[in-house]
Amino acid sequence: MTASPTAQQPRPRLAEKAVYYGAALLRTYGIVLALVVLVAVVAGSSPGFATSTNIANLFSQWAPAGIMAVAMTFVILTGGFDLSIASGFSLCAITAAGLGRTEAPAVAFLAALGVGLAIGLVNGVLVAGAKINPFITTIGTGFILNGIALVATGNVAYVVDDPGFGTIGAGRWHGFPYSGMVLVVCLVVGGVVLAKTVYGQSVYAVGGNAEASRLSGIRVGATVGSAYVLSGLSMGVAGIITASQLNSAQANIDPDVVFDVITIVVLGGTSLAGGVGSMWRTAVGLGIIATVSNAFSLADVNPYYQDIVKGCIIVGALAFDVYVRRLAGRARARAAGPTA
Amino acid sequence: MREATGKPGRATDGAATARLALRAQGIHKAFPGARALHDVDFDLLAGEVHGLVGQNGAGKSTLVKVITGAYDADAGVVEAFGEVRHGNPRARQRSGIAAIYQELTIVPEMSAAANVFLGRPHRRGLFVSRSVTHRAFEQLTTRLGLTIDPDARAGSLSVANQQMLELMRALAADHRILIMDEPSASLGPAEREHLHETIRRLREAGVATVYVSHNLGEVLALCDRVSVMRDGELVATEPADRWTRERLVTAMLGHVVQEPRSKPRRRADAAQEALRVEGLCVPGVLDDISFTLGRGEILGLGGLVGSGRTELLRALAGANAEAHGRLFVRGQQRPWPRTVRSALALGIALAPEDRQSQGLVLSMSAGANVSLSDMQTVASGPVLPERRRLRRAAEILAPLAFDATRLREPASSFSGGNQQKLVVGKWLHRRPDVLLMDEFLRGIDVGAKAELLAVVMRLAAEGMSVILVSSELEELVEGADRVLVLARGRLVGEVDHAGASVERILRLAFDVANPAGQGPAS
Numbered sequence: 125m126t127a128s129p130t131a132q133q134p135r136p137r138l139a140e141k142a143v144y145y146g147a148a149l150l151r152t153y154g155i156v157l158a159l160v161v162l163v164a165v166v167a168g169s170s171p172g173f174a175t176s177t178n179i180a181n182l183f184s185q186w187a188p189a190g191i192m193a194v195a196m197t198f199v200i201l202t203g204g205f206d207l208s209i210a211s212g213f214s215l216c217a218i219t220a221a222g223l224g225r226t227e228a229p230a231v232a233f234l235a236a237l238g239v240g241l242a243i244g245l246v247n248g249v250l251v252a253g254a255k256i257n258p259f260i261t262t263i264g265t266g267f268i269l270n271g272i273a274l275v276a277t278g279n280v281a282y283v284v285d286d287p288g289f290g291t292i293g294a295g296r297w298h299g300f301p302y303s304g305m306v307l308v309v310c311l312v313v314g315g316v317v318l319a320k321t322v323y324g325q326s327v328y329a330v331g332g333n334a335e336a337s338r339l340s341g342i343r344v345g346a347t348v349g350s351a352y353v354l355s356g357l358s359m360g361v362a363g364i365i366t367a368s369q370l371n372s373a374q375a376n377i378d379p380d381v382v383f384d385v386i387t388i389v390v391l392g393g394t395s396l397a398g399g400v401g402s403m404w405r406t407a408v409g410l411g412i413i414a415t416v417s418n419a420f421s422l423a424d425v426n427p428y429y430q431d432i433v434k435g436c437i438i439v440g441a442l443a444f445d446v447y448v449r450r451l452a453g454r455a456r457a458r459a460a461g462p463t464a
Numbered sequence: 465m466r467e468a469t470g471k472p473g474r475a476t477d478g479a480a481t482a483r484l485a486l487r488a489q490g491i492h493k494a495f496p497g498a499r500a501l502h503d504v505d506f507d508l509l510a511g512e513v514h515g516l517v518g519q520n521g522a523g524k525s526t527l528v529k530v531i532t533g534a535y536d537a538d539a540g541v542v543e544a545f546g547e548v549r550h551g552n553p554r555a556r557q558r559s560g561i562a563a564i565y566q567e568l569t570i571v572p573e574m575s576a577a578a579n580v581f582l583g584r585p586h587r588r589g590l591f592v593s594r595s596v597t598h599r600a601f602e603q604l605t606t607r608l609g610l611t612i613d614p615d616a617r618a619g620s621l622s623v624a625n626q627q628m629l630e631l632m633r634a635l636a637a638d639h640r641i642l643i644m645d646e647p648s649a650s651l652g653p654a655e656r657e658h659l660h661e662t663i664r665r666l667r668e669a670g671v672a673t674v675y676v677s678h679n680l681g682e683v684l685a686l687c688d689r690v691s692v693m694r695d696g697e698l699v700a701t702e703p704a705d706r707w708t709r710e711r712l713v714t715a716m717l718g719h720v721v722q723e724p725r726s727k728p729r730r731r732a733d734a735a736q737e738a739l740r741v742e743g744l745c746v747p748g749v750l751d752d753i754s755f756t757l758g759r760g761e762i763l764g765l766g767g768l769v770g771s772g773r774t775e776l777l778r779a780l781a782g783a784n785a786e787a788h789g790r791l792f793v794r795g796q797q798r799p800w801p802r803t804v805r806s807a808l809a810l811g812i813a814l815a816p817e818d819r820q821s822q823g824l825v826l827s828m829s830a831g832a833n834v835s836l837s838d839m840q841t842v843a844s845g846p847v848l849p850e851r852r853r854l855r856r857a858a859e860i861l862a863p864l865a866f867d868a869t870r871l872r873e874p875a876s877s878f879s880g881g882n883q884q885k886l887v888v889g890k891w892l893h894r895r896p897d898v899l900l901m902d903e904f905l906r907g908i909d910v911g912a913k914a915e916l917l918a919v920v921m922r923l924a925a926e927g928m929s930v931i932l933v934s935s936e937l938e939e940l941v942e943g944a945d946r947v948l949v950l951a952r953g954r955l956v957g958e959v960d961h962a963g964a965s966v967e968r969i970l971r972l973a974f975d976v977a978n979p980a981g982q983g984p985a986s
Contacts (some may be wrong), residue, residue: 321846322839325828329836332825339783339816339823340837340890341808399827 170422183304188362190307193388194314195358198351202331203398204258206355210382211270212243216363221282221373237360244356248349273375281374293368315403332399485510485672491540500526502696513673515687522693532563562634563643572619577601579618580632604632624655643674738929744789749775764944765933766969772953773933777900781814782807811897823887824875831857831871838894881912937966
């Protein structure tokens with residue numbers, strides 16, 4: 125935007141243009157390239173990777189985190205954060221398993237969804253209504269939910285014997301897990317809602333500029349709050365799938381899942397500042413994380429190394445993004461001349 | 465560089481050059497699409513209070529920022545005490561120039577004394593010494609004739625005292641040049657008098673002060689010399705006793721051309737009332753505002769910065785929950801809108817002052833921004849077809865000469881003029897009955913200005929009522945059917961199109977600015 129009114133712009137050199145457009149492309153689709161390269165490398169080095177059984181298992185294994193990442197994409201796009209998902213999802217799983225011991229699976233699952241919905245409503249009201257910082261709010265509700273889970277179960281696992289209970293988590297159709305189908309449906313529906321609906325565009329608008337959205341007549345509070353409700357529902361679905369896969373549930377099932385979920389969303393390229401990102405990015409981020417962790421278990425390396433590598437990947441990816449952005453900015457300043 | 469002799473702004477007295485505190489020479493500064501300063505020479509003598517006046521946008525603030533180093537000049541030199549200054553504000557502050565803006569730079573959670581010695585604490589070894597700090601603080605308060613508790617939390621002090629802390633900070637750093645931009649705007653009469661007294665004391669001590677203010681009475685009473693800026697040039701510098709308020713206003717305006725209005729105004733529908741406001745108050749900002757707005761009328765709102773124009777628009781648009789008053793829409797009384805959505809339901813929409821922070825979602829595409837206020841009309845149920853949305857946006861922007869092939873690009877990639885077309889396009893999409901436009905031509909090149917003004921005229925001709933706020937009074941005079949003038953939160957006058965001139969509006973706006981003490985308390 126620094127148009128010098130007098131200076132005669134020299135014609136941009138071809139090489140500079142190439143750098144500019146190359147950097148822009150790399151910034152947008154570099155993460156896809158990274159996934160492709162990663163999959164190729166892992167498939168080449170571990171024969172066990174590119175088998176239908178392994179891929180099906182990956183879908184089943186990553187379904188809970190992936191489903192919560194879909195909702196987290198909405199939350200992060202509004203400029204927020206939901207750190208309560210780990211304990212929220214445990215509590216939903218406990219609800220499902222606890223009721224599943226005596227009730228029909230459908231009843232247990234509906235109750236788990238209800239708990240997720242309630243968690244989402246509380247978070248939404250606190251963040252969007254009472255305007256408490258989402259980081260603080262969801263850390264706080266996360267503690268509360270974890271406490272409730274521990275108190276309710278006495279930190280004992282609920283085990284379900286009903287064979288019908290495990291269908292959603294462990295059932296397959298021609299070898300492809302139901303849970304994976306739920307994940308794919310969530311990704312597709314979430315993607316369509318974000319990109320193609322009035323609601324999705326409101327999410328982008330509110331995250332991009334809340335004041336401009338308010339002055340345009342968009343319901344800012346309702347939009348932000350709804351993202352947390354979605355997140356709560358995703359805890360319900362993820363909790364159901366996990367409880368069903370394990371035929372049991374207890375408090376603290378997977379406390380690290382919150383970091384996995386945020387890593388998936390951010391690694392794909394959705395901005396933590398809000399307003400910028402998309403669902404296909406979350407799908408790609410999920411693919412990368414799933415492939416990396418699978419590569420470790422296939423190669424039979426000490427699983428503790430996995431965390432180190434995961435950490436390096438996320439920091440490296442964001443550093444790369446900053447670098448490419450700077451490159452693009454510099455090339456644009458030189459190549460494009462004054463913007464209209 | 466042109467010959468300096470005879471140019472305003474220059475100290476003519478040969479002996480005075482010895483006492484020169486600051487000299488700016490041949491300053492040029494341009495912003496994209498606008499010239500802010502053109503060949504400005506400005507001299508400041510040691511022990512002088514130098515007033516700087518001019519209309520909004522005349523270049524006062526830009527000059528101040530060039531002097532302090534917040535901006536780099538495109539051309540020209542700034543010397544303080546004979547040394548050329550360059551570099552960032554921090555470096556320049558070390559060189560003895562301190563600027564005090566209307567927005568104070570106080571750390572509210574720290575004590576008064578800590579604020580004064582911010583960044584240069586009195587130490588004993590590694591530790592900040594309380595007793596030495598307090599002693600130094602008391603020396604300063606005595607010198608300025610103040611009583612401020614050094615331990616008081618700075619945020620708990622009155623605005624006037626917070627300002628005094630800034631003054632003390634400048635003194636503690638031994639700054640010899642003080643630049644004050646509208647320092648009295650938020651002060652009551654007694655506080656203002658005290659500020660003047662303090663500035664006079666500093667003058668005795670040889671401190672040179674630049675005093676920027678819209679309050680002409682105050683400037684004439686306080687300053688030794690007064691310089692007038694107009695359209696980015698410094699047009700006159702004279703001792704204060706040779707100025708009168710009349711002459712200052714005339715100098716700010718330049719040669720006033722009393723051209724007859726080019727075209728007769730259509731006021732056909734003005735009899736039909738679109739909006740009537742009675743007794744609008746916003747605590748501390750607006751006081752008992754009443755007016756009517758006809759259907760298809762373009763109502764201008766003139767006044768100085770801080771007179772309450774923006775707040776009036778925001779109150780009407782439901783963006784200020786503290787506003788109260790009686791509102792009649794097409795003759796029917798309605799509850800005052802408390803939210804933007806309720807104002808929109810009444811058909812009132814606001815195109816806000818700052819297009820980047822309030823008007824647009826910069827990360828979204830141009831097309832998405834245009835449909836932002838009105839997504840339902842292009843949607844089928846919950847689904848928003850992108851192609852239909854872009855087609856509609858292109859239709860709407862066509863009369864604005866907006867390049868429709870760029871609708872998919874993010875709003876951030878456009879120039880100011882094109883961004884403003886998007887803001888206007890957003891409301892063309894929605895078609896409110898009453899459109900409030902706040903400084904909507906600011907920072908826009910001439911061509912885009914003409915296109916935007918033409919669109920406003922056309923909208924009005926089609927029956928939309930418009931309230932136009934602009935600091936560029938020529939635009940109000942040209943574009944508005946009627947101009948209301950605000951000063952210090954009150955309606956002080958009304959001029960119709962035939963009688964509207966920049967001069968009349970300014971005289972109305974400035975006349976209330978005097979005597980120095982008038983205005984709502986707080």
